[in-house]
Amino acid sequence: MMSDRPFRRATDLMxxxxxxxxxxxxxxxGNCFGFNSVATxxxxxxxxxxxxxxxxxxxxxxxxxxxxxxxxxxxxLLEDMEARGLxxxxx
Amino acid sequence: MHFTLHSNLDRVQAxxxxxxxxxVSLRPFIADDQAELLRAxxxxxxxxxxxxxxxxxxxxxxxxxEMESLGEAKMAAVRAMIAxxxxxxxxxxxxxxxxxxxxDGRREETRNILCDFGEFLFSPPVAxxxxxxxxxxxxxxxDTFAARYDPGDYATNHNDGIDERKAAFVFGLTKSxxxxxxxxxxxxxxxxxxxxxxxxxxxxxxxxxxxxxxxHSVSIVAPFAKEPRLSITGWYYVDRAERYIEHAMSGSLNExxx
Numbered sequence: 545m546m547s548d549r550p551f552r553r554a555t556d557l558m559x560x561x562x563x564x565x566x567x568x569x570x571x572x573x574g575n576c577f578g579f580n581s582v583a584t585x586x587x588x589x590x591x592x593x594x595x596x597x598x599x600x601x602x603x604x605x606x607x608x609x610x611x612x613x614x615x616x617x618x619x620x621l622l623e624d625m626e627a628r629g630l631x632x633x634x635x
Numbered sequence: 636m637h638f639t640l641h642s643n644l645d646r647v648q649a650x651x652x653x654x655x656x657x658x659v660s661l662r663p664f665i666a667d668d669q670a671e672l673l674r675a676x677x678x679x680x681x682x683x684x685x686x687x688x689x690x691x692x693x694x695x696x697x698x699x700x701e702m703e704s705l706g707e708a709k710m711a712a713v714r715a716m717i718a719x720x721x722x723x724x725x726x727x728x729x730x731x732x733x734x735x736x737x738x739d740g741r742r743e744e745t746r747n748i749l750c751d752f753g754e755f756l757f758s759p760p761v762a763x764x765x766x767x768x769x770x771x772x773x774x775x776x777x778d779t780f781a782a783r784y785d786p787g788d789y790a791t792n793h794n795d796g797i798d799e800r801k802a803a804f805v806f807g808l809t810k811s812x813x814x815x816x817x818x819x820x821x822x823x824x825x826x827x828x829x830x831x832x833x834x835x836x837x838x839x840x841x842x843x844x845x846x847x848x849x850x851h852s853v854s855i856v857a858p859f860a861k862e863p864r865l866s867i868t869g870w871y872y873v874d875r876a877e878r879y880i881e882h883a884m885s886g887s888l889n890e891x892x893x
Contacts, residue, residue: 562708578705
């Protein structure tokens with residue numbers, strides 16, 4: 545169940561940009577992540593805490609996608625990022 | 636598989652060189668056909684894991700699948716992020732590994748030719764040979780891993796002097812190497828940025844044995860290297876044989892998978 549609370553970054557990453565994508569290392573856990581352009585946009589937006597609606601609206605401004613599809617894919621992405629310990633709901 | 640030391644090993648000469656320089660190359664080390672089988676096995680393996688360490692001591696571990704998923708551009712960026720920067724000190728490295736026997740005596744490798752060779756390296760004839768050459772009495776255990784250096788891989792200057800290690804070894808299984816491809820085992824004069832005393836070119840069926848601590852590095856493998864730099868590497872210890880026996884008897888991580 546997706547939290548209604550805003551999300552924030554839950555870890556520090558070493559990052560390198562590859563065009564509009566990102567590759568990141570998590571020194572604390574030894575993980576490596578490859579972000580596609582949407583995940584990169586979300587990660588960058590989460591430099592400050594953002595609600596689901598704020599993240600979705602930013603993506604709608606950036607990408608040519610309908611609101612329903614955007615919400616669905618953003619929900620999946622946030623769940624994945626939370627499961628990987630990259631983000632967390634703001635307490 | 637049963638391994639045997641090569642009949643042409645010159646123990647007296649090896650002992651003399653080790654005493655004066657702190658290292659020696661034993662070549663050939665085992666029968667060539669046995670070394671060929673080890674090399675063939677390593678070339679067939681597809682479960683190597685890339686192990687990266689930045690100079691701040693952070694480790695990163697990637698499977699072949701993860702690397703393929705990231706793609707060449709992102710992998711190049713990963714390597715660049717952890718690469719040594721000018722003026723930066725510390726130990727960093729990049730190479731692929733298959734663990735054979737870990738320092739606590741756990742055999743992580745499904746029993747096969749690598750495991751047999753790992754055990755051979757601290758079997759009585761080899762342990763006694765290493766004790767004789769190094770002057771370290773009581774050597775009875777070695778932890779081992781297979782190492783593959785591909786283009787871009789390297790190890791910065793370090794001395795291996797941790798965890799009660801008594802001697803280090805690199806058993807080369809590399810063929811047709813060119814010195815211009817890099818991957819040299821460089822023995823340094825000191826821990827800093829001083830002179831290199833000797834560069835050992837990757838070779839086949841050659842055991843480089845050196846004292847611990849001894850400053851050394853592996854020079855970066857050139858992008859145009861056409862072969863992987865293959866070796867079986869590790870460290871010798873004293874009074875650790877019981878650990879291995881205990882783990883083997885109680886069941887190691889891969890027992891029952893043969």
